[in-house]
Amino acid sequence: MGGVLSLGGPKCRTSEYNEMLNNGSCKRQKTSSFSYDEESSRLIPFLPDELSIQILARLPRFCYFNLRSVSQKWKATFESAELFKVRKELGSTEEWLYVLIKDEADELSWHALDPLSKHWQRLPPMPNVVCADESKRGFPGLWLRNVVGSGIKIAEVIRSWLGQKDTLDQMPFGGCSNGAVDGCLYVLGGFSRATTMRSVWRFDPISNKWSKMNSMSTGRAYCKTSILNNKLYVVGGVNQGRGGLTSLQSAEVFDPCTGTWSDVPSMPFSKAQLVPTAYLSDLLKPIATGMTSYMGRLFVPQSLYSWPFIVDVGGEIYDPETNSWAEMPTGMGEGWPARQAGTKLSVVVDGELYALDPSASSNSGKIKVYDQKEDTWKVAIGKVPVADFTESESPYLLTGFHGKIHVLTKDANHNIAVMQADVRDNLGSPLSSTSVYAKSLHEHSDSSETVFWKVIDSKNLGSAELVNCQVLDV
């Protein structure tokens, strides 16, 4: 009995490097007896690629961009889906925060924060082009460089809505919406050359490149986005038509697996039907002021607006199971905090729906949580240390990151600060030097809970304004 161990079978992924081991060489230097081509085409000369990938998948993602320069094969691997599949299997994916800012020159740019290494990566600029078929039909395939817009009246409308002052119509991608689905970042619509774009751009962190996706059926600026069942939903926004700017009630959904858009029933906006006179209903435009994916449905708070007034009228809920809209519970709709802000202020963390409520009177704000049983919004965090709620156009963003509430704001030194809310009891860890102490005003608890705001990182991006933020786990 006995004999040589069988080398066959699926267990032995080894045959290709048996030879190498028989040469007794795990050493760095090349072995002359080994096929040079085979070795040199590998990631690591003395290991089969499937083992090397196991090593590379365990590296922090922040190293990838630098280590592309090791060799052609390394570069190709860091830009391959295969490596990122292994990261998923190993559970070594990392959540990064992608922040969209607007600089002094009104240019939009994305910056990614790796919270582990505290490094910020600048993303390649969004392609500053406009597809010809959107602005000028008859020149298919022609890409026009986006120049300063023609100054069509883009409306007091949006300006008043979002407090934007000027240059909206000149800024490429101004009023674009964003989403993160299936490991990629999306930029949807917005203005360009005073038209509303249908275009959709996707940033893939693996290739570190932007690519154009199938366009939406309608040009939209300031539409609301949310992710449900790994699909990207857009609703509402405004469209620049021949008759000027109109607000949209339509909705559509993008499936990243097929790359296609499908229609979703329009928001019925039933409250708008209740406006007493035809004159008023003509004047008051229904707008979706937000959208959050919560308990398997999409929650859209709504307002009626007529410059310069805005009236909150509750909201509606889209259920993908029935493919239909229903009225939002009264307490939820009426109490929805800060719905007009136009920035990302509602978030679901750990199954709970939170919204940031900036109080205009003081340099502070509250984070409220929706209580489904009682249909009310309750204060979850009584104090949010935000330097100034009034001065800047969008001085704060709310997001769920690493399973915790995070607020992005500009601190007293005009740095962009990313703050994490850490809820602990009083016996918890001591204050660190970077923590801002804030006592929670839990109305429904014994107020023994304390919230620590921990600045996880801050970055000086000049006088840039915060526009949006998204989280990708790659």
Add this chain to the structure above:
Amino acid sequence: MSSSAENPTLTTEITKPSTEIATETAQSAKKINLKTSDDQIFEVEESVAMEFATVKSFFEDAPSSTDTVPLPNVPAKPFSQVIEFCKEQIKFKANPDETEKKKSNSEFVKEKTNEDLVEMIPVANYLEIKDLLDVLNQAVADRIQNRSVEYVRSFFGIDNDFTSEEEALLREEHAWAFEDVDED
């Protein structure tokens, strides 16, 4: 840490019946002879040898085998270190303690040179010792993370196959994207 298995010895057959297989004190446990690619013979306790899935399935196919098992893909040097690891591992089988196990694993890799680590990877893969393979892959990743391109190239003996223009462009891109990051 015991290193008795590191001296390969030619031994006579041990025929004592093994009643306890996976105890750390099983001095009298059955031994198995394993022959490396460079013709050294290791006498290994059965409980340790059964950590090698490849060897284990060999005995499942031939339960009564008493012969020396050849390991044609395994050189002696990394193999002795693999045995060292597995001896530690089986202690945690009887008495699972994740914290201690992690500590033991990190001590194991700490003492190893870069070359030791990368030589063990194909051995651990061939013998199908998943825990060890995970530990080794992570250890190598830890040693090259935050290192410069040059360091990583020399660590693995990789030839730079970029033209100087291509490389300059990549570095420029990197400097632009991570403007505040220094290389080591």
